[in-house]
Amino acid sequence: MIPCVIAGIDSVSLPIHVSKHFAPQLRRADEYIKLGVAAAEKVFTGVAADQENNRAGLFAGTAFGPMQTNFDVLGMIANEDQTSPTLFSHSVFNSAAGYIARLFGIAGSCFSFTDFGWPFFHALAEGHRAISSGRLDRCLVLQVETYSDLLIDARQRTGTEPEPWLPGAVAWHLAAGASGTGLNLKNIEISSVSAPPPTYLHRREELHHDQGNLACSTPLAAAAAITSLIREPVGDREWTCRLSASHGSVILTFQQANA
Amino acid sequence: MRWPTSFLNTVIPPPVDFALLIVNRGKNHIAVTGMGGCSAAGGTVAEILASLEKGSVHCRPVPENIFRTSLSFPAFAFDRAMPSPRSRRLLDQSNIAWTPERLNRTLLLTLEALAEALEDAGLEPEKLRSARVGIALGTTVGCTFHDEQYYISWRNGEKPDPDPVFQYLESNLAAFLQAILGVSGPVSVVTNACASGTDAIGIARGWLEDEICDIAVAGGADALSRIAYYGFASLMLLSEKPCSPFDRGRAGLNLGEGAALLVMEKRQQADRRNARPHGWVRGYGAASDCYHPTAPHPDGRGLQSALRQAMADAGISPQAISYINAHGTGTSANDNAEMNALAAMGFSDCPVVSTKGITGHMLGAAGAMEAILTILTLKQKKTRGTVSCREPDPGLARPPMAESQQVRLQGFIGISQSLAFGGTNSALVLEAATK
Numbered sequence: 001m002i003p004c005v006i007a008g009i010d011s012v013s014l015p016i017h018v019s020k021h022f023a024p025q026l027r028r029a030d031e032y033i034k035l036g037v038a039a040a041e042k043v044f045t046g047v048a049a050d051q052e053n054n055r056a057g058l059f060a061g062t063a064f065g066p067m068q069t070n071f072d073v074l075g076m077i078a079n080e081d082q083t084s085p086t087l088f089s090h091s092v093f094n095s096a097a098g099y100i101a102r103l104f105g106i107a108g109s110c111f112s113f114t115d116f117g118w119p120f121f122h123a124l125a126e127g128h129r130a131i132s133s134g135r136l137d138r139c140l141v142l143q144v145e146t147y148s149d150l151l152i153d154a155r156q157r158t159g160t161e162p163e164p165w166l167p168g169a170v171a172w173h174l175a176a177g178a179s180g181t182g183l184n185l186k187n188i189e190i191s192s193v194s195a196p197p198p199t200y201l202h203r204r205e206e207l208h209h210d211q212g213n214l215a216c217s218t219p220l221a222a223a224a225a226i227t228s229l230i231r232e233p234v235g236d237r238e239w240t241c242r243l244s245a246s247h248g249s250v251i252l253t254f255q256q257a258n259a
Numbered sequence: 260m261r262w263p264t265s266f267l268n269t270v271i272p273p274p275v276d277f278a279l280l281i282v283n284r285g286k287n288h289i290a291v292t293g294m295g296g297c298s299a300a301g302g303t304v305a306e307i308l309a310s311l312e313k314g315s316v317h318c319r320p321v322p323e324n325i326f327r328t329s330l331s332f333p334a335f336a337f338d339r340a341m342p343s344p345r346s347r348r349l350l351d352q353s354n355i356a357w358t359p360e361r362l363n364r365t366l367l368l369t370l371e372a373l374a375e376a377l378e379d380a381g382l383e384p385e386k387l388r389s390a391r392v393g394i395a396l397g398t399t400v401g402c403t404f405h406d407e408q409y410y411i412s413w414r415n416g417e418k419p420d421p422d423p424v425f426q427y428l429e430s431n432l433a434a435f436l437q438a439i440l441g442v443s444g445p446v447s448v449v450t451n452a453c454a455s456g457t458d459a460i461g462i463a464r465g466w467l468e469d470e471i472c473d474i475a476v477a478g479g480a481d482a483l484s485r486i487a488y489y490g491f492a493s494l495m496l497l498s499e500k501p502c503s504p505f506d507r508g509r510a511g512l513n514l515g516e517g518a519a520l521l522v523m524e525k526r527q528q529a530d531r532r533n534a535r536p537h538g539w540v541r542g543y544g545a546a547s548d549c550y551h552p553t554a555p556h557p558d559g560r561g562l563q564s565a566l567r568q569a570m571a572d573a574g575i576s577p578q579a580i581s582y583i584n585a586h587g588t589g590t591s592a593n594d595n596a597e598m599n600a601l602a603a604m605g606f607s608d609c610p611v612v613s614t615k616g617i618t619g620h621m622l623g624a625a626g627a628m629e630a631i632l633t634i635l636t637l638k639q640k641k642t643r644g645t646v647s648c649r650e651p652d653p654g655l656a657r658p659p660m661a662e663s664q665q666v667r668l669q670g671f672i673g674i675s676q677s678l679a680f681g682g683t684n685s686a687l688v689l690e691a692a693t694k
Binding site for chain 1: 329355399402403404405407410411413414418421424425426427428429431433434437438443445446447448449450451452458462465469485486489490491492493494495544545546547548549550551552553561564679680681682683685
């Protein structure tokens with residue numbers, strides 16, 4: 001099994017910053033696409049390119065996808081207005097992945113997944129498998145969420161609000177690495193179980209790690225919390241962290257090895 | 260340093276020596292032991308195959324019970340009552356409380372295909388509960404909230420009962436099937452637009468090879484939706500008559516709906532329970548065009564890469580391929596790109612057929628339905644030409660099989676390929692069982 005090195009991690013939120021180089025190509029893009037591109041650009045900072053770009057892939061997870069754009073299209077149809085072809089093409093769930101692949105030359109396999117429970121971790125598991133099995137040399141794993149006013153309204157009307165849901169994205173760059181170097185993602189185990197629908201609107205996820213526990217209450221929170229956690233090197237050892245919720249659990253095993 | 264943009268221009272590799280590419284990670288062929296499907300062409304796989312053989316085209320105005328429209332583009336709608344007795348039995352056997360009105364159309368279509376696939380595989384749901392069952396499904400419409408009444412009411416400043424939002428949160432296809440079957444194992448809903456069904460099969464194959472599940476249910480499902488219908492119309496991709504892929508006079512695609520599911524397992528697992536495979540998933544490849552949000556690369560750049568990967572994965576060369584089920588939507592850009600890619604790859608004599616003339620474009624279900632039809636066609640060792648392709652476009656880089664043609668196939672291995680928005684391309688190498 002090929003070691004899966006975490007070569008980069010980052011997260012973005014509003015306002016969105018993308019470089020001047022990409023800005024013209026994102027002129028008509030929605031927030032969902034822009035957040036994805038901004039996260040990709042940030043996590044690829046400092047990455048040297050190689051020529052085997054069809055050995056690079058992308059695994060994007062999302063709970064709600066470009067939901068607001070979807071409603072914008074639905075609004076046009078309900079009003080019997082002319083439907084915007086651009087808006088429609090941006091309303092599909094793999095719109096961000098398509099833009100990122102094009103802008104960063106990721107010509108290998110590109111996947112978008114949707115899951116209300118563990119969207120980032122489903123994408124991460126597939127990215128990890130692709131690297132470990134040798135199918136890809138590197139890949140971008142990300143979660144993008146933008147929500148919608150309709151969803152936020154439903155959430156507010158059905159429970160109390162410990163934390164607002166804010167648009168954002170989390171990105172990890174995984175690469176095939178030599179054994180014994182960098183921070184390796186050794187294993188990821190996901191258990192998904194069916195849970196009552198309100199669970200996904202009023203999330204109560206717990207992150208357990210050796211420095212304590214952390215409550216996560218937004219769809220992006222768990223991915224963001226683990227991203228923060230692994231920013232700090234923890235020495236030459238293997239460690240795990242565990243997420244638990246009524247909709248299942250995730251166990252991640254990392255190995256920090258000094259070069 | 261950011262990945263340089265010049266990187267974008269280095270995708271096309273030199274001509275490939277396939278002998279060098281044969282890495283064959285698929286040491287264990289993955290068996291397809293059950294298949295189920297529904298579409299405008301029929302309520303079962305056997306009915307759909309019969310429609311294909313007869314060239315039956317059930318393309319008509321969108322039924323009002325699905326949605327109302329003033330546009331005149333016809334579609335391929337599934338016209339049976341759902342749930343059927345077979346899928347109702349499946350629901351009744353489950354531990355979940357259900358009522359038909361809580362199940363959206365995509366879920367109902369999925370259940371039709373699931374019930375048939377399990378029965379075909381000889382698998383009782385309760386026996387599955389002791390196995391690790393992976394569920395990988397592709398969809399485009401099935402992952403969106405499209406309750407128009409709720410949306411309009413909310414937009415008008417009312418406070419509608421949030422139950423439709425809860426229904427949406429219950430409708431993740433893979434989670435729903437996992438709950439219905441009461442199984443545990445990896446789950447995934449792939450939303451790679453029109454390649455979703457093919458990619459779901461590829462992912463499930465990877466799970467089985469990596470031994471993270473014993474059995475997998477994979478495929479795709481999509482219902483007709485107003486958003487997709489108006490969206491494709493806005494892109495000027497819909498045809499006002501039944502679609503005619505690869506035809507000189509082709510005028511676009513027709514949307515279709517349905518579901519297609521495959522039960523997949525490792526050869527040893529299938530042997531252990533004396534299952535009789537329909538065929539094998541031999542290889543899978545996926546690649547991106549890096550070109551345009553909605554249009555395919557004119558040379559089918561990503562498709563060529565996906566085909567190369569799939570054949571390397573299967574350990575075969577183009578000469579081993581006896582049949583290709585093309586994406587063949589009937590749009591000018593798609594059909595040209597596919598044929599350019601196939602010509603460049605050296606598939607000069609292999610029969611190329613699109614089956615969308617009888618199913619319409621089933622979006623997230625298309626790739627899975629076409630995988631099933633590929634296996635069945637290979638099994639029969641013969642194929643008819645593309646339904647409604649009466650005069651093949653002479654401008655295509657290589658000819659498709661016209662409607663009037665029929666050929667005997669030279670072997671049992673074929674390809675099913677998909678292209679999608681976002682520049683996604685994927686390909687499966689499939690083999691029919693010979694006994």
